[in-house]
Amino acid sequence: MLATGMSVISVNALNAFPFLAIMRTGRRRLVLAGLKHASSQWVLCYANNIYSCNIFFVITYRLTLHQMTSKSINTHNGNSKMLQTAGAKARTLRLVRMQELINSKGPTQLGKVAEQLGVTEMTIRRDLASADSPLACLGGFVLEATLPSADEKYSLDEEIDHHTVRKRLACQRAAQWVEDGDSLFIDCGTTMIHFAEALPPAMTLSVVCYSMNIAAIVSRRPNTQLILLGGLYHPSSATFYSDEAVHYLGSLGVNKAFLSAGGADLQRGASCSNFHEVAVKQAAIRSAGQSFLVVDESKLGRVRPAFFSPLDVFSRIAVGGVPDAALRKQFKGLPLDVAAPPVT
Known part of the structure; x- marks a missing residue:
């Protein structure tokens, strides 16, 4: 529903223009205030019209807002997946290095492990917190998660x-x-x-x-x-x-x-x-x-x-x-x- 004093005119024209345009008529500038049915081939807009009924045009375009948003989301998801993959590989490498360290030196202080790997203690704690980690942090020491006999x-x-x-x-x-x-x-x-x-x-x-x-x-x-x-x-x-x-x-x-x-x-x-x-x-x-x-x-x-x-x-x-x-x-x-x- 539109508030009193607002007028709406929809025009499905000028499809070749890949942008939205609003026009100034008289003394009032029309304000693009909202969108409706963004996934359709045309976008319905309404204008704030306090003193007079101004005419404005909604110029439709083939690349809809829905399509643009989908592309943006897909790009973001792709980047996120790449970051997650890189993070998982880095964590796996750290766990391998930690396993080698514990195998050679036995239970080792958390701070020393972080120093050896060049990361923070919090990073080590996060690496060890996952269910698939072969190591654990107990009493400030990194050690084997499986207990000896x-x-x-x-x-x-x-x-x-x-x-x-x-x-x-x-x-x-x-x-x-x-x-x-x-x-x-x-x-x-x-x-x-x-x-x-x-x-x-x-x-x-x-x-x-x-x-x-x-x-x-x-x-x-x-x-x-x-x-x-x-x-x-x-x-x-x-x-x-x-x-x-x-x-x-x-x-x-x-x-x-x-x-x-x-x-x-x-x-x-x-x-x-x-x-x-x-x-x-x-x-x-x-x-x-x-x-x-x-x-x-x-x-x-x-x-x-x-x-x-x-x-x-x-x-x-x-x-x-x-x-x-x-x-x-x-x-x-x-x-x-x-x-x-x-x-x-």
């Missing part, structure tokens, strides 16, 4: 396959102590893999960890905020360590810390095999409102080289499997919570 990661814990059932029992019991909204520290170790898997999936949690295998499990959970502490990567335990990470952990307010141990002795306390883990475990215990130890019964009475805590600091100790009578008597004064295997 357990025996490769834990050369000091070769008995993993012999205690899987008891470890799972201990972790399922400990997972019952987690409540919705908790902020957790989850330790490293083959035992804690089962703990991360046992957490109820619907719970809203915040999780702090420093182990790659734990992060890989927790990162797939919905409603979970993950904080992965960074530093130097230790393949023997699949963990990261740095003084800065320990300091940062001390500033966090986790309310529950779940720790593993290679040994739990009444006199010698909780111990592990890797000395670099000690400072992280101790910082987690200091930061947490409550600390829990999670072990299978084979760890009771054992001592590993690196002591990290006396047993009386733990609110509860989840034990998978039933200890023998001598061990039960020895640990009688401690808050052991034994998860026995089902009777078959």
Whole structure:
């Protein structure tokens, strides 16, 4: 609909002219105000005519607005496809170079990878974010996206396959102590893999960890905020360590810390095999409102080289499997919570 005071005259003429013309008549200049049916062979226009009825002509042309727009869009799409193709090739080359770098040097700091490739850290992060990337960025390090097998990661814990059932029992019991909204520290170790898997999936949690295998499990959970502490990567335990990470952990307010141990002795306390883990475990215990130890019964009475805590600091100790009578008597004064295997 046209407003009052506007006049429209359409003329399908002068098709040879490849342009639109509007004419000035009298004292008023006609204003080209709009287009209608742009895909047709003629264009209908209307003019603002306040004081008098001015006559104007719409000169049609064979190349319609629709055709011009289509050409413009096709040109733009063609350029976009060329840019996308070039971008994909550049990303593929960067991934190949990153793969070569990781194969030769192992997990490498994100900043060093970006420096080697001559791009920004954000570019590297975007390259690694796609589902088809063979690499990942964890804790500020670029590393293989596929996790190595357990025996490769834990050369000091070769008995993993012999205690899987008891470890799972201990972790399922400990997972019952987690409540919705908790902020957790989850330790490293083959035992804690089962703990991360046992957490109820619907719970809203915040999780702090420093182990790659734990992060890989927790990162797939919905409603979970993950904080992965960074530093130097230790393949023997699949963990990261740095003084800065320990300091940062001390500033966090986790309310529950779940720790593993290679040994739990009444006199010698909780111990592990890797000395670099000690400072992280101790910082987690200091930061947490409550600390829990999670072990299978084979760890009771054992001592590993690196002591990290006396047993009386733990609110509860989840034990998978039933200890023998001598061990039960020895640990009688401690808050052991034994998860026995089902009777078959």
